[in-house]
Each structure stands twice: as C-alpha cells, then as structure tokens.
Amino acid sequence: MELICPNCKAAISPDNINISSDLAKCDTCNSIHKASELADSKSINKINNPPSGTKIIIKKGLDDSVELFYPKKGFTLFVIPPLFFSLFWFGFISFWTWGASQGSLIFALFSIPFWLAGFGMLGGLLNSISESQTLKISRTTLTLKKDRLIWPKSFEIGIKDIQSVKMKSVKMNAFSMFGNFSMMTKMPKSFGMGGIEMPAIISGVKTEYFFEDANDAEQEWLISTLDSIIKRMNN
Numbered sequence: 001m002e003l004i005c006p007n008c009k010a011a012i013s014p015d016n017i018n019i020s021s022d023l024a025k026c027d028t029c030n031s032i033h034k035a036s037e038l039a040d041s042k043s044i045n046k047i048n049n050p051p052s053g054t055k056i057i058i059k060k061g062l063d064d065s066v067e068l069f070y071p072k073k074g075f076t077l078f079v080i081p082p083l084f085f086s087l088f089w090f091g092f093i094s095f096w097t098w099g100a101s102q103g104s105l106i107f108a109l110f111s112i113p114f115w116l117a118g119f120g121m122l123g124g125l126l127n128s129i130s131e132s133q134t135l136k137i138s139r140t141t142l143t144l145k146k147d148r149l150i151w152p153k154s155f156e157i158g159i160k161d162i163q164s165v166k167m168k169s170v171k172m173n174a175f176s177m178f179g180n181f182s183m184m185t186k187m188p189k190s191f192g193m194g195g196i197e198m199p200a201i202i203s204g205v206k207t208e209y210f211f212e213d214a215n216d217a218e219q220e221w222l223i224s225t226l227d228s229i230i231k232r233m234n235n
Contacts, residue, residue, distance in 0.1 A: 007031045047225050051217040065138040066229075068222070070211050072132040082125055089118045123150045133211055137229060142201065144210050155208050157201065159233045165226040167219070168200035168207060199223055 003012040005026035016025040017035050024035040047066060050056050059067040093114045101108040131148035142162065146153040199219050201208045211222055 003035065005029060005031060006033065047229070048221070050221050054218050054221075056211075056214070056218055056222075061138075063138065065136060068135045068137075068211075070133045070214060072130055073128065073213055075129055079125065079129060082121070086118065086121050086125060089114075089121065093118060126150060128213075131213075135210060137226065139233060142226075142230075144201070144208060146210075155201075157203055157208075159230060161203050162201060162230055163204060164202045165223055165230060166200060166202065167197040167223060168202065168209075170196050170198050170209060201226075 003017065003024055004010070005012055005028065008026065008029040008031075010026060010028035012024050012026050016027060018024070019035070022035050023032055025032050047058075050058065055071055057069040057071070059069065061067065093111055097108050097111040097115075100111065127148040127150055129149075131146055134143075134145045134147070136143045137159075140159055142157050142159060144153075144155040198209045198212050199214070199222050201210065211219065214222065
C-alpha cells in the first residue's frame, strides 16, 4: 500500500518504511511518521459503525475494499394501497378501452398511453418489492448494482471522477412515486423545501441515486462514510 506524507502529500518510498520500528520517513520534507497510522488513514476498511438497527450489511474485502449491501424490501403493508390503485387503474382502462372499441377502433387506440402508464406503475411496484442494492468501493472504483425483477442496473465510476456524494433533490412525478414508496413517505418532510432528497453519487456527467429505501439515519451515515473514504483516496 502506498503511504502518503500528511505534511507535504508526497508519496513515501517503500525503502523508507521500516516495518519493525513502525516508522516511515518522507524524503521530500524529511518528516517521520508512524507507518501504521499512515496506512490506517488511507484504508477504506476504516469506517464508522452504521446506525443501530440498520439493514445495511457491511463486508470488508481482503483487497482493502468495502461492500455495502441493502436487502430487498419484500411485500409490506405499504405495498397494498398502490397495488389496489394499480388494479383499479387497469380495471378502469380496460372498461374504457372496451367501451371505446364499440364505437371505433381508432378511438380505442387513444388508451395506449394510459396502458403504458399502468404497466409503468406495476413495473415500479414489482421493482420496489424485489430490488436489493450492492455498493462496492475500492481504492480505484465505486460500483453500484441494483438487482431487481425488471431492468436490473449496474453503475461504475472511478474514484477520481466522483465530484461529491451528498443528498440531492429527485425530480418526481405522480406515476414514478408508485415505483418507490420511500419517496412517498419522505414527501411530508420535503414538501415546499425543493423536492425529495436522496443519496446521490455526482460526477461531471451523471448523477446516480442509491439506497433510496434506507431510512434517514442510514442515508446520513452513508453520505458521511462515502464522502470520508473518497476524500482519503483522493488526497
């Protein structure tokens, strides 16, 4: 592992690291430091404990990487209202389409956008129930995987390409909220305050949201932990 001098930020030569005495000397500024402390300051594995009762599972790799896993939510009571709404939506559109087709097939085709909206709501509902997320951060890359029933997603970015990790407002509409119930539960807090905020990985070309179903304490811990790791890697 490369050690960096905290005084002048220069790389310390391996020849100037004495494992037995736990000392490391910087040739650039001639300062001497404890090698173990410098190694810990750059280690990804050195992270604070998550909030009590968290669902986040932490796995530390032998290659000085950390994997954060958030399990799928499954079927809960919060699923019932949007599920009934989706069924009502399909029932109403089916009735309307059938009625319109009695007069004109062309007129019935106007129902297509409403069918697509219904399938979008149902797809979002199924994804919200089945989705689990895995975020892995190493010394060079950050990888986010969203495993779900429909359109699983994978995102990878270099550590040096990350501008920031912070809470950022999400643009929502009436239909997309049914695909993520955590958005709906956060609406009362964020109403009139610029939108619903979720953890986001921000680069120069893209913003990627993650761990949307985590509670407020978990999201705050995530932001603080990832921001600290990225700053250590980029220093």
